[in-house]
Amino acid sequence: MELRTISAMAKRVNEIIIFVFVALFSKAIGAKPYWRTRWPIDRVSNECLTWQLAVEANNVRGWRIVPAHCLSHIEAYMTGGQYEQDVNYIVEQIESYVSELVVGEDGMDAWVLDIDDTCLSNVIYYKKKKYGCEPYDPMAFKAWAMKGECPAIPGVLGLFSKLVDHGFKVFLITGRDEETLAPSTIANLHDQGFIGYERLFFRSPAYKGKSAVVYKSEIRKQIMEEGYRIWGNVGDQWTDLQGDCLGNRTFKLPNPMYCVP
Numbered sequence: 247m248e249l250r251t252i253s254a255m256a257k258r259v260n261e262i263i264i265f266v267f268v269a270l271f272s273k274a275i276g277a278k279p280y281w282r283t284r285w286p287i288d289r290v291s292n293e294c295l296t297w298q299l300a301v302e303a304n305n306v307r308g309w310r311i312v313p314a315h316c317l318s319h320i321e322a323y324m325t326g327g328q329y330e331q332d333v334n335y336i337v338e339q340i341e342s343y344v345s346e347l348v349v350g351e352d353g354m355d356a357w358v359l360d361i362d363d364t365c366l367s368n369v370i371y372y373k374k375k376k377y378g379c380e381p382y383d384p385m386a387f388k389a390w391a392m393k394g395e396c397p398a399i400p401g402v403l404g405l406f407s408k409l410v411d412h413g414f415k416v417f418l419i420t421g422r423d424e425e426t427l428a429p430s431t432i433a434n435l436h437d438q439g440f441i442g443y444e445r446l447f448f449r450s451p452a453y454k455g456k457s458a459v460v461y462k463s464e465i466r467k468q469i470m471e472e473g474y475r476i477w478g479n480v481g482d483q484w485t486d487l488q489g490d491c492l493g494n495r496t497f498k499l500p501n502p503m504y505c506v507p
Contacts, residue, residue: 294319298502304484309505312378320377320502324369330401332500337401340478340497341408347477349413356444356474357409358466358493360481361420361431363501365406365440366396378503391422394430398438402480402499406440415444415474419465419486421458421506424448458506463489 294316300306312320323329349355359365371390372378409416418440422431428448435446453461467490470476476493479486482501 290315291319298323301502301505302498302500307484307505308507311381312376312503314379317376317379320379321373323502324372324377329500333399334401336497336499337405340405340480343478343495344409344412344414350475353413353415354474355413356415356417356469356476356493358417358419358469358476358479359402359406360483360486361418361422361435362396363399363482363503364480364486364499365399365402365418366434366438367399368396369503370395370397372503382504388423388426391427392430394434394437396434396438398440403439405480406443410442414477416442417465417469417474418443418446419462420447421449421461424450458483458485459489462486463491466491466493 294313297306297313297316298319301309347355362368368387368390371387375383375386406416418435420431422428431448432446435441435443447465449461453464456464462485466476466479470491476491477495479493479496480499481487481496482499483506484498485506487496487498
């Protein structure tokens with residue numbers, strides 16, 4: 247009996263020694279939280295995903311270019327199907343909200359949509375600019391926009407058509423220059439199926455030098471002063487969704503390629 251007791255005590259002491267050793271060793275190497283996986287991690291991709299999330303949450307502001315080491319990550323995101331899936335998911339949320347709205351008989355219920363990378367995609371252009379890893383080139387973008395070859399973003403085109411069919415007045419507001427890009431942009435929108443919008447606003451000479459927030463706020467204010475009720479505002483830039491007269495709800499589409507300050 248005494249031998250069994252001594253053996254049990256020895257076993258218990260041995261377990262305690264092992265436990266203490268493991269605890270001290272874990273502390274020394276820095277134990278990971280229990281919720282972390284033990285699968286191998288692509289640290290570059292993981293870091294770029296963190297950067298992208300911070301950008302989309304507007305926690306990183308006024309950034310100029312995509313970090314060079316994130317080129318492959320952004321390319322995969324924009325062209326590998328995830329971007330399209332994300333856009334479609336947001337469109338589903340917008341359509342769910344739209345289904346709850348009752349359009350008035352006075353024809354004054356409105357929506358506001360941005361154009362670049364909201365209605366029309368510039369991914370083809372930004373592929374040549376390493377998906378935003380190169381600095382913004384205003385002359386090169388102007389040349390691209392003047393071609394009028396931007397494809398529609400399918401999910402947003404579908405949303406646009408539903409808004410028009412439901413009786414909403416859709417206003418398009420773009421930062422594109424009125425004097426040089428109006429004809430090609432209007433033709434581009436028409437060719438891609440954006441037909442039936444109420445009005446299209448370009449950045450006229452009166453708004454040159456003004457920030458995107460100020461410019462778009464003043465246009466939305468003008469729309470509301472005409473008596474329209476803005477139920478929703480959709481854009482890919484935070485500056486599309488900030489300022490005054492935003493409307494009842496705003497919806498941010500993803501765009502990790504560039505930032506409009």
